[in-house]
Amino acid sequence: MVTFNFFTGTVTNISEFMTGQNGENQGCYSIVTLEDGLGAVVNFVVSPTTYFVDQQIVTVGDRVTGYHDASAPVPLIYPPQYRALIMVKEIAAQNVKVDFFNSELVSSDGVLRLNLSPNTSIVLTNSQPFSSYPGNRNLIVIYGPSTFSIPAQTTPYEIIVWC
Structure with missing residues (x-):
């Protein structure tokens, strides 16, 4: 059972995240930076297995909630960086x-x-x-x-x- 934890914020940046050697995974992973408006910032590593609710495309300026496994190990860096399991783009009345x-x-x-x-x-x-x-x-x-x-x-x- 996964213990979900989440962070909600506005997307301030989306950039490519390089993995592997010789760029074999180029374009497959990205870093999505969320800022909550109160100064807290979180980076989510988005992979090909990250589930996007309703297959919504996320762009800079969107309000998004990222879910990650609270029991998974994370690097001790700032801003915190989590492996995104699920991403949810806010939609009115949903x-x-x-x-x-x-x-x-x-x-x-x-x-x-x-x-x-x-x-x-x-x-x-x-x-x-x-x-x-x-x-x-x-x-x-x-x-x-x-x-x-x-x-x-x-x-x-x-x-x-x-x-």
Whole structure:
């Protein structure tokens, strides 16, 4: 189970990140720099396996949330540099929650409870249908309005199962 941590900010720079010898991975990796407006800066290493919700293209000036594995080792440099697992570009009237959801579909932080409907699309990261129950898994949940209760409840538009 991945323990997700995130950072939200505005993209201030996107640059190529060289890996390997002789440039064999040239153009495959990039560094996306996010700034939160309060002085905090984070660099995300974006690889070919980084999942972009809705396959959104991210450009300088976009408001983005980057998710990384909180238990993964990171270099002790400033600004911090994390391997991006999931990137979410902010879109009006759309909320995204990335977390582990238990058997009752409550997020690990106890903030959100999912109510499934026949209209809820449940897919894998490769857009193929997921036919099992999504509980006890890491999920990317795309939803709109939610209740003001604790936990907030919502009927998601789409659930992406992070296997």
